[in-house]
Amino acid sequence: MEEIIGTLAGIFTTIAAVPQILKAWKTKKVDDVSPKMFLVLTIGVSLWTVYGFMKQDSPIIITNGISTLLNITMLVLILNYRKKKF
């Protein structure tokens, strides 16, 4: 039971950025999105990935590795589509 809850939790938190990426990609508008949120998230999940490597823990490495890539993708979209500078 704990394993099911943990796996579901991991899937949800890992894929959460996908709808935001698709929305930004389709609308090409990111004015209301906080670049700082995605910068802080990217730093956070990168550190979790490093932590996973230190602990040699595959689930931590895989979920946070995917999150890092997704959050970097969103940061790139923000940099491309934003009207004003940070």
Added chain:
Amino acid sequence: MEEIIGTLAGIFTTIAAVPQILKAWKTKKVDDVSPKMFLVLTIGVSLWTVYGFMKQDSPIIITNGISTLLNITMLVLILNYRKKKF
């Protein structure tokens, strides 16, 4: 060293929503923000909190409990400020 990296990672991923909440609060605009992202995130961090209780793991409960409250706050702001329905 692992503990420092893990703690920093936890702080960053926990507080990431704060700049987005402040931005939405100040501008009262959320059109470009994905409600689905915050819905999926809220479900994910809630499940992590449940997982923390099952494992009796305080750091998991505290960080994900704070995240749940922050993401619910952002969902409420989205529901209040959005122009069109989901």
